[in-house]
Amino acid sequence: MKRFASILLFSTCIPLLCFSQYASFFSEGSLRFDLLLSGNATETRAAVFELKKESYYGGTVHKTIDPFNYGEFKVTVTDPVSNKRIYTRGFCTLFEEWQTTDEAYEMERGFFQTLTIPFPKNEVRVLFERRNKGGEFYTLVEMDVNPMEYGIVQSSIKNTKTHKIIDNGTKDECVDIVIIGDGYTQEEMVKFHEDVRRMSDYMFSQEPFATYKRKFNIWAVDAISEESGVSDPRKGIWKHTALKSSFNTLNSDRYLTSTHNFLIRDYAALVPYDQIYVIANTDKYGGGGIYNHFSLTSIDNPRSLPVFIHEFGHAFAGLGDEYYTSDVSYSDFFNLAIEPWQPNLTTLKDFDSKWKDMLAKSIPVPTPAQEKYFKEVGVFEGGGYVSKGIYRPWYDCRMKSNEATAFCPVCQRAIKNMILFLTDN
Ligand SMILES: [Zn+2]
Incomplete structure (x- = not known):
C-alpha cells in the first residue's frame, strides 16, 4: 500500500507545475554518463569514463522524481542553488549480477555502465548510489557537472537509418x-x-x-x-x-x-x-x-x-524472476532478511508494501501449491532463484516460465503503473 500511495501522489501532481520544473532545470537532449564499474563480490567502485550529450531525452518531462524505488543503483540530480532534488531514477547493472557469481569471490573485474539524465541547463550535482546488503543506499560517486564544459562529447553515429x-x-x-x-x-x-x-x-x-x-x-x-x-x-x-x-x-x-x-x-x-x-x-x-x-x-x-x-x-x-529451478550463475542473489525491491517478489518482511491488497481473504499465506489456487493471487513459496524464503504472487506467471499464458495480475499492475508514470501528465 505504501508504494501504491506514493504512485498516486506523483500521478496527481499538477501537470503545469511538473513540466515547469523540468523546463526550468533541463533543456532538450540527454546527458549520458559512461561509467566504469569495478570490484569484486563485496566491493563496488565507480569512475566516470566520459560524459556525452545526446540529441533526445525520451523519458517523461512531466515527472522527474522516480516514485518506485526499484533498482540496485540510483542517480539523484540536485540543483546546488536551491539544494532541491530535481531528478531521480533507479537502475540495475550487469555488474551487480556478476557480483553474485563464484568468479567475483576469486578476482576483480570491470564493466561498462551507462546512464542518461535530461540535459541540465545549469550546473548540477549528480550523485550515484548503490544499495548495500541491507538494501540501504550509499554513495559511489558525487560530482558537479557544468553543462557548458568542453569535455562533454557531442559526436554521434552517422549514416545509420x-x-x-x-x-x-x-x-x-x-x-x-x-x-x-x-x-x-x-x-x-x-x-x-x-x-x-x-x-x-x-x-x-x-x-x-x-x-x-x-x-x-x-x-x-x-x-x-x-x-x-x-x-x-x-x-x-x-x-x-x-x-x-x-x-x-x-x-x-x-x-x-x-x-x-x-x-x-x-x-x-x-x-x-x-x-x-x-x-x-x-x-x-x-x-x-x-x-x-x-x-x-x-x-x-x-x-x-x-x-x-x-x-x-x-x-x-x-520485475524479478519468479522461477527457482533453472540453472543460473547467481548464488545468494537476494538477502532473505530484508524485503526485496522487486514488485513481484516478497520475503514477507514487508508484505504490506507488495500485493497484500490484491489477496482475497480466503487465500492462505503462504499459499499451498494446490490446483485450486493456481488461478488465484497468492503467496507461493519459491522465486528469485531459491525454493525457500522468497515468495511469488502466482503459481505460473510469464516471469516464471515460457509455458505460462500471461503476466500474473501483480506483474500486470507493476507494468501498468510504469506505463502510466511515463505517459500520464
Ligand atoms: Zn508475475
Missing part, C-alpha cells in the same frame, strides 16, 4: 522503445524490420500491453553487422557484429547479452527512447533484461516471443 515503426504520439505522451538489431547484415535489414514487427505485434497482443498499446512508440535502428548471427563461445563461434552480443555471459550458456553498452547507447541515441531492446539474429535460446539498462533476446527460437516480453518485464518494470 532509423524508422518509427509504430507511431502513437510524441515522446512525452508515449513509452518509446528503440529496437536495435545485432548480427543482421546489410542484406538482412528487411528481415530485421519483419522481426521488429513480429515482436511488437506479439507484445501488443499480451496484457497489459494490449490495453495500453496506444501509449507506445516503436523505433527501429538499422545497426549493420559485418557478419550474420552472434558469438557463441562454447561452440567456438565468434562473430564481428555491431553490438558485440554473445552467449555465455557470466559463464551461463543461455545468457545472451552484450557488455558493450557505450556502443548500444550510441545507436539508441539516434532516436528518443525510454527503453532499449536489442534483438539478436540467432535461433539459439537466450536473452537477458536488466532494469532501466536494456533487454536483449534471440529472435528465431521457438520460445523467442515469450522470452521477448519476459526480459522486457525485467528492464521496464523492475
Whole structure:
C-alpha cells in the first residue's frame, strides 16, 4: 500500500507545475554518463569514463522524481542553488549480477555502465548510489557537472537509418522503445524490420500491453553487422557484429547479452527512447533484461516471443524472476532478511508494501501449491532463484516460465503503473 500511495501522489501532481520544473532545470537532449564499474563480490567502485550529450531525452518531462524505488543503483540530480532534488531514477547493472557469481569471490573485474539524465541547463550535482546488503543506499560517486564544459562529447553515429515503426504520439505522451538489431547484415535489414514487427505485434497482443498499446512508440535502428548471427563461445563461434552480443555471459550458456553498452547507447541515441531492446539474429535460446539498462533476446527460437516480453518485464518494470529451478550463475542473489525491491517478489518482511491488497481473504499465506489456487493471487513459496524464503504472487506467471499464458495480475499492475508514470501528465 505504501508504494501504491506514493504512485498516486506523483500521478496527481499538477501537470503545469511538473513540466515547469523540468523546463526550468533541463533543456532538450540527454546527458549520458559512461561509467566504469569495478570490484569484486563485496566491493563496488565507480569512475566516470566520459560524459556525452545526446540529441533526445525520451523519458517523461512531466515527472522527474522516480516514485518506485526499484533498482540496485540510483542517480539523484540536485540543483546546488536551491539544494532541491530535481531528478531521480533507479537502475540495475550487469555488474551487480556478476557480483553474485563464484568468479567475483576469486578476482576483480570491470564493466561498462551507462546512464542518461535530461540535459541540465545549469550546473548540477549528480550523485550515484548503490544499495548495500541491507538494501540501504550509499554513495559511489558525487560530482558537479557544468553543462557548458568542453569535455562533454557531442559526436554521434552517422549514416545509420532509423524508422518509427509504430507511431502513437510524441515522446512525452508515449513509452518509446528503440529496437536495435545485432548480427543482421546489410542484406538482412528487411528481415530485421519483419522481426521488429513480429515482436511488437506479439507484445501488443499480451496484457497489459494490449490495453495500453496506444501509449507506445516503436523505433527501429538499422545497426549493420559485418557478419550474420552472434558469438557463441562454447561452440567456438565468434562473430564481428555491431553490438558485440554473445552467449555465455557470466559463464551461463543461455545468457545472451552484450557488455558493450557505450556502443548500444550510441545507436539508441539516434532516436528518443525510454527503453532499449536489442534483438539478436540467432535461433539459439537466450536473452537477458536488466532494469532501466536494456533487454536483449534471440529472435528465431521457438520460445523467442515469450522470452521477448519476459526480459522486457525485467528492464521496464523492475520485475524479478519468479522461477527457482533453472540453472543460473547467481548464488545468494537476494538477502532473505530484508524485503526485496522487486514488485513481484516478497520475503514477507514487508508484505504490506507488495500485493497484500490484491489477496482475497480466503487465500492462505503462504499459499499451498494446490490446483485450486493456481488461478488465484497468492503467496507461493519459491522465486528469485531459491525454493525457500522468497515468495511469488502466482503459481505460473510469464516471469516464471515460457509455458505460462500471461503476466500474473501483480506483474500486470507493476507494468501498468510504469506505463502510466511515463505517459500520464
Ligand atoms: Zn508475475
